[in-house]
């Protein structure tokens with residue numbers, strides 16, 4: 001009998017320890033420093049029908065008649081990514097994907113794209129998606145995965161609008177923070 005009590009006490013103790021460490025793990029991820037951090041600039045030059053050589057994105061669908069904020073317009077891009085804010089700096093990666101406008105009563109976009117690295121420093125991809133609440137100073141999107149040098153990566157990209165020259169050209173500053181690196 002005594003043996004049984006001891007055994008069950010031990011099992012309860014074990015479960016308690018396991019629960020504690022699982023909870024501690026969850027908690028520590030919140031305060032954790034990124035395992036990798038990249039600061040990059042995204043340049044989007046929208047094709048106007050004439051600037052074939054310079055444009056890097058194009059309208060694939062027109063806006064709908066729903067509201068006045070381009071609702072439904074989809075833009076596909078193959079945009080250069082640079083390490084500083086100069087459009088003419090050598091690109092360190094490309095961002096390939098799309099965004100579309102999806103808010104009826106204000107400007108708001110949704111992004112889904114792959115950041116493709118093919119340089120001496122990095123080879124691989126990061127897959128990024130999320131809402132770009134354009135009116136907000138900084139917006140967080142999710143890094144949902146990666147390949148190559150970024151195998152199975154997960155994290156957050158903080159968007160900040162660096163410059164906005166109408167629909168023709170805009171530049172975003174990206175602060176990429178990875179919290180899972182392998």
Ligand SMILES: *[C@@H]1O[C@H](CO)[C@@H](O)[C@H](O)[C@H]1NC(C)=O
Nearest residue numbers: 045051054055087165168169
């Ligand atoms: C390409 O577009 C950018 C942004 O509008 C502009 O600053 C730059 O001068 C253009 N370059 C050429 C070669 O047209």
Ligand SMILES: *[C@@H]1O[C@H](CO)[C@@H](O)[C@H](O)[C@H]1NC(C)=O
Nearest residue numbers: 058059060061062063064074
């Ligand atoms: C968008 O609308 C304009 C004007 O109505 C039209 O000329 C153009 O072909 C349309 N583009 C697409 C991609 O549907």
Ligand SMILES: *[C@@H]1O[C@H](CO)[C@@H](O)[C@H](O)[C@H]1NC(C)=O
Nearest residue numbers: 094116117118119120123124
């Ligand atoms: C990556 O870069 C190398 C060397 O410049 C090139 O040969 C290769 O085609 C590139 N790969 C892709 C997928 O762009």
